[in-house]
Amino acid sequence: DAKTTQPNSMESNEEEPVHLPCNHSTISGTDYIHWYRQLPSQGPEYVIHGLTSNVNNRMASLAIAEDRKSSTLILHRATLRDAAVYYCILRDPNFGNEKLTFGTGTRLTIIP
Amino acid sequence: GAGVSQTPSNKVTEKGKYVELRCDPISGHTALYWYRQSLGQGPEFLIYFQGTGAADDSGLPNDRFFAVRPEGSVSTLKIQRTERGDSAVYLCASSLLGRAPQYFGPGTRLTVL
Numbered sequence: 001d002a003k004t005t006q007p008n009s010m011e012s013n014e015e016e017p018v019h020l021p022c023n024h025s026t027i028s029g030t031d032y033i034h035w036y037r038q039l040p041s042q043g044p045e046y047v048i049h050g051l052t053s054n055v056n057n058r059m060a061s062l063a064i065a066e067d068r069k070s071s072t073l074i075l076h077r078a079t080l081r082d083a084a085v086y087y088c089i090l091r092d093p094n095f096g097n098e099k100l101t102f103g104t105g106t107r108l109t110i111i112p
Numbered sequence: 113g114a115g116v117s118q119t120p121s122n123k124v125t126e127k128g129k130y131v132e133l134r135c136d137p138i139s140g141h142t143a144l145y146w147y148r149q150s151l152g153q154g155p156e157f158l159i160y161f162q163g164t165g166a167a168d169d170s171g172l173p174n175d176r177f178f179a180v181r182p183e184g185s186v187s188t189l190k191i192q193r194t195e196r197g198d199s200a201v202y203l204c205a206s207s208l209l210g211r212a213p214q215y216f217g218p219g220t221r222l223t224v225l
Contacts (some may be wrong), residue, residue: 005182043217044203099145102147
């Protein structure tokens with residue numbers, strides 16, 4: 001699996017936008033970029049995924065660089081409930097590799 | 113609707129004992145996964161079921177670990193002769209298809225004394 005690199009931790013003020021970066025310089029043409037998050041004492045939760053175009057859903061937005069070597073998860077207005085570890089994961093749907101390969105993620109702290 | 117449930121939520125056992133961890137996936141989800149998570153680390157893949165069969169068991173650390181899903185729904189992860197290093201949170205996830213987003217349960221915290 002292609003590797004992703006994320007900062008270990010980030011802080012943001014409540015009600016401010018948050019931009020969580022992810023580098024994936026060895027991404028292949030068929031890899032999708034997935035984001036999951038894990039709130040304290042819970043299992044991971046799917047957030048969003050995309051291939052080339054930017055994506056929006058009710059939870060977040062995903063901005064993908066034109067060369068696809070990096071992406072950014074955007075929380076438009078952080079709340080205290082967004083405090084979690086955020087994982088950026090690459091998945092190749094054509095390879096038959098259904099498992100998720102998690103790194104250590106970014107621990108997001110929200111300051112009230 | 114009901115999410116993925118796992119029982120027990122906590123399990124404390126002694127070294128050398130046998131344990132079973134249960135996962136109830138979301139109804140209708142054909143794919144089921146087991147992961148384990150050690151403190152400070154991301155989840156680590158163990159095994160993936162498509163229906164009743166194990167499609168990928170490459171993550172099972174050794175032959176003390178075994179999982180079944182006899183009717184294509186509930187799954188049981190079985191650990192024989194537990195060791196202190198098996199202590200972790202065991203997570204189960206399910207998805208509609210093999211490559212769809214995965215939905216995780218709350219996990220079972222296993223402590224081997």
